[in-house]
Amino acid sequence: HYAVYLQLFRTGDSHLRGAEAATWLARLEPEQDNLRHALQWALDETHYEDAMWLMIAVAWLWQLRGNWYEHGKWLAQLVPHRQALAVDLRLAFLICVYSAARALEELQPVERWTGEMIELQEFCSHKFLQATTWFFIACYSADFSQAAVAFERAIALARATRELPALGAEWGLFADYDFNLVSYLSDYASALIQRGKIVQAVPLLTESLAIFRRRENQYEIAEGLGTLGLLALLQGDLAGAHRHLHEAVTIATAFTYQ
Numbered sequence: 001h002y003a004v005y006l007q008l009f010r011t012g013d014s015h016l017r018g019a020e021a022a023t024w025l026a027r028l029e030p031e032q033d034n035l036r037h038a039l040q041w042a043l044d045e046t047h048y049e050d051a052m053w054l055m056i057a058v059a060w061l062w063q064l065r066g067n068w069y070e071h072g073k074w075l076a077q078l079v080p081h082r083q084a085l086a087v088d089l090r091l092a093f094l095i096c097v098y099s100a101a102r103a104l105e106e107l108q109p110v111e112r113w114t115g116e117m118i119e120l121q122e123f124c125s126h127k128f129l130q131a132t133t134w135f136f137i138a139c140y141s142a143d144f145s146q147a148a149v150a151f152e153r154a155i156a157l158a159r160a161t162r163e164l165p166a167l168g169a170e171w172g173l174f175a176d177y178d179f180n181l182v183s184y185l186s187d188y189a190s191a192l193i194q195r196g197k198i199v200q201a202v203p204l205l206t207e208s209l210a211i212f213r214r215r216e217n218q219y220e221i222a223e224g225l226g227t228l229g230l231l232a233l234l235q236g237d238l239a240g241a242h243r244h245l246h247e248a249v250t251i252a253t254a255f256t257y258q
Contacts, residue, residue, distance in 0.1 A: 002038040002050065009035055009057035013172045016060050017179050019216040022255055028061055039074060048081045052089055056172045059096060064219060064257060071096070072104030079107075091120040091129050092174055098136035110140050126167055128177060131157035135184050144195060151188040158184060179217065182208035186220070190227050198231065205231070222251040 008031060015024040035058055042051035055074060062071045075097055082090050094117045101107040114137060121130045131154045138150035158181040167175035174180075185208040192201035209224035225248035232240035251257075 001034070002041055002054070005031065005034050005038045006050075006054055006057060009054065009061070010170060010172065013057055013060055014169060016064065017173075017176055017215070017217050017220075021064075021218060025061070025064065025255070032058075043077055046081075048078060048084045049086065049089060051078060052085060052093055053170065055096060056092060056170075056174065059099070060173045063099070068100050068103035072100035072107055075100055076104060076106050087120055087123045088126055088129060091117060091124050091133065092171070094120070095129070095132050095136055095174075098140065127157055127164060128161045128167060128180070129174060131155075131161065131184070132174065132180060135180075135187070138191075139187065144191070147191065148188075151184065151191070154184050155181065155188065178211060178215070179220075182211045183220070186224055186227065190230075193227065193231055193234065196234075198234070201231070218251050218255050219257050222248040222255075222257065225251070 009028065012024045012028045015021065035054065039051055039054050042048070042054065051074075055071075055078075059071065062068070075093070078093060079097075082093055085093055094113050097107055097113055098110055098117075101110040117133050117137070121133055124130055134150045134154035134157065138147045138154060141147035141150060158177065161177060166177065169175060185204045189201040189205035189208065192198070192204070205224065205227055209221065209228070212220040212224055225244045229241045229244035229248060232238075232244060
């Protein structure tokens with residue numbers, strides 16, 4: 001049962017960041033109880049690495065559906081057992097904790113995990129996991145100057161990894177290099193815009209949105225259009241803001257993105 005649903009959700013995950021996302025969302029939605037049974041079995045049998053692989057397979061689906069609280073609750077059950085995970089998988093686990101922490105009080109404050117994540121990078125065999133680590137450190141940093149350094153480090157590492165051997169498909173979202181790179185670009189652009197650094201933000205946002213459109217990542221296109229709408233609003237272009245935001249809401253509604 002576990003093996004069947006691990007394979008199903010891995011296969012589905014590989015399609016959720018492309019043109020077939022709507023088809024695979026509809027296929028995976030009814031199978032989530034089966035996935036939960038498989039997760040519970042892995043935990044009950046103390047197969048913690050098996051549980052984590054399934055968490056990776058479902059991570060992006062639950063983000064699309066806004067299931068951050070449930071994602072966090074499952075991760076919280078793995079916290080006491082994270083030492084049993086191999087180094088790369090343990091770093092991926094902590095990255096997932098960062099991603100879900102905003103929805104679950106028992107995973108906060110996230111800063112308590114930062115030292116462990118940075119230490120694990122020294123032994124991590126995949127530089128792209130290191131890039132993702134710096135990205136989440138940037139997202140949670142209270143000091144923008146420190147966040148900017150972390151964002152730029154994440155982007156530089158992500159660009160550099162294109163020349164290296166890729167992570168296997170079992171890593172799901174972590175193995176989607178272009179997708180993650182443009183996510184870093186767009187989130188950094190959003191942070192810059194909020195601080196009035198529009199000139200720095202525009203090329204990052206333009207590059208990320210162009211790649212998302214080429215890949216037909218509808219969720220991320222909507223996110224990028226939302227940021228363009230904010231940018232237009234800040235510049236006093238109400239017609240442009242309305243145009244971008246209307247397109248973003250239309251896409252989000254069509255794909256029932258939370």
